Amino acid sequence: xxxxxxxxxxxxxxxxxxxxxxxxxxxxxxxxxxxxxxxxxxxxxxxxxxxxxxxxxxxxxxxxxxxxxxxxxxxxxxxxxxxxxxxxxxxxxxxxxxxxxxxxxxxxxxxxxxxxxxxxxxxxxxxxxxxxxxxxxxxxxxxxxxxxxxxxxxxxxxxxxxxxxxxxxxxxxxxxxxxxxxxxxxxxxxxxxxxxxxxxxxxxxxxxxxxxxxxxxxxxxxx
Amino acid sequence: xxxxxxxxxxxxxxxxxxxxxxxxxxxxxxxxxxxxxxxxxxxxxxxxxxxxxxxxxxxxxxxxxxxxxxxxxxxxxxxxxxxxxxxxxxxxxxxxxxxxxxxxxxxxxxxxxxxxxxxxxxxxxxxxxxxxxxxxxxxxxxxxxxxxxxxxxxxxxxxxxxxxxxxxxxxxxxxxxxxxxxxxxxxxxxxxxxxxxxxxxxxxx
Numbered sequence: 333x334x335x336x337x338x339x340x341x342x343x344x345x346x347x348x349x350x351x352x353x354x355x356x357x358x359x360x361x362x363x364x365x366x367x368x369x370x371x372x373x374x375x376x377x378x379x380x381x382x383x384x385x386x387x388x389x390x391x392x393x394x395x396x397x398x399x400x401x402x403x404x405x406x407x408x409x410x411x412x413x414x415x416x417x418x419x420x421x422x423x424x425x426x427x428x429x430x431x432x433x434x435x436x437x438x439x440x441x442x443x444x445x446x447x448x449x450x451x452x453x454x455x456x457x458x459x460x461x462x463x464x465x466x467x468x469x470x471x472x473x474x475x476x477x478x479x480x481x482x483x484x485x486x487x488x489x490x491x492x493x494x495x496x497x498x499x500x501x502x503x504x505x506x507x508x509x510x511x512x513x514x515x516x517x518x519x520x521x522x523x524x525x526x527x528x529x530x531x532x533x534x535x536x537x538x539x540x541x542x543x544x545x546x547x548x549x550x551x552x553x554x555x
Numbered sequence: 556x557x558x559x560x561x562x563x564x565x566x567x568x569x570x571x572x573x574x575x576x577x578x579x580x581x582x583x584x585x586x587x588x589x590x591x592x593x594x595x596x597x598x599x600x601x602x603x604x605x606x607x608x609x610x611x612x613x614x615x616x617x618x619x620x621x622x623x624x625x626x627x628x629x630x631x632x633x634x635x636x637x638x639x640x641x642x643x644x645x646x647x648x649x650x651x652x653x654x655x656x657x658x659x660x661x662x663x664x665x666x667x668x669x670x671x672x673x674x675x676x677x678x679x680x681x682x683x684x685x686x687x688x689x690x691x692x693x694x695x696x697x698x699x700x701x702x703x704x705x706x707x708x709x710x711x712x713x714x715x716x717x718x719x720x721x722x723x724x725x726x727x728x729x730x731x732x733x734x735x736x737x738x739x740x741x742x743x744x745x746x747x748x749x750x751x752x753x754x755x756x757x758x759x760x
Contacts, residue, residue, distance in 0.1 A: 339656060410641065411638055415653055418605065554607060
């Protein structure tokens, strides 16, 4: 079972490396969006520092949304998903391997980019740190919510646009908690409640997300 | 070995097939015949456990499939119209991945050997550079590297050349002799000496 997990993860990582553009586009998109804000609001540093965390969160959210379809769509078209569904190994485990690969190849680069984004928007003191910590929880949350949406919409044409409309409202609480965390920190308040809520969401979805995705996927593949 | 009773499938309010009943023993080659659109692929998907039938029960080794699912998952291999190969991965990487997923580990040397038997030269380049026939060979090599008992194959010979068909038919024959079971949808006429043959004719309802 462990071997199958590693095999699926390695297969996906190899695929991402072969198509490096899939990893680079979210990265560059995020960088561009934040640059545009930084340049256009450059004179107003006070405003920039205030809205900075929200800009970074939204840029990362939008960059990720377009990559989420790729987790499952191509496997659906090549018939690989049928193979995963028919495997004697538990499907949630194999899907978790795919999510981990997506996180490593697309999520982690965005996470590593966040200090630079914070610097561009003039966030100071501990803000980049707390931003990084919330993103550490937030990016996997986006992946899991998005994969659930992708699994539900996989049999439909025009999945990409539909998927974005479908999953964005569900990702809103994550963005809200993440930005409020940073805002609380810069206002000198306690950010613990928001962070703990985010952590609770992460643990909840880590436990139930892959199972929910596998149920949705089985329904989509079998009709 | 594989028993089907009163199997029916309806999709989008359309009857695909109804009331199929048969019982096949080990060592049987089951050909699923019928014109295009008669539901051959659908029947194979139901037999593989990918689709749930509208009514009827499948039995594997005497027990209903629902109760026997983990064993059946290990013992059947389904090869659909879409071969399930990752275009960005090489034939070697693909087979290593899918053998692991289907629950067996095979050494790279053995995989290489199986691919060479099928006459594939480029084992390291990505599968997207291969022709349909070559991809089909890679997908078929799965079958004899991981010998599950029940093979469910949707048009396994369409894109193969004469030499490919010969190699594949030889493997089919060996599998049947060893007591395997093959379900196959096909339009091609070819001879596999089989002690027991069985035909399911669809599209006459």
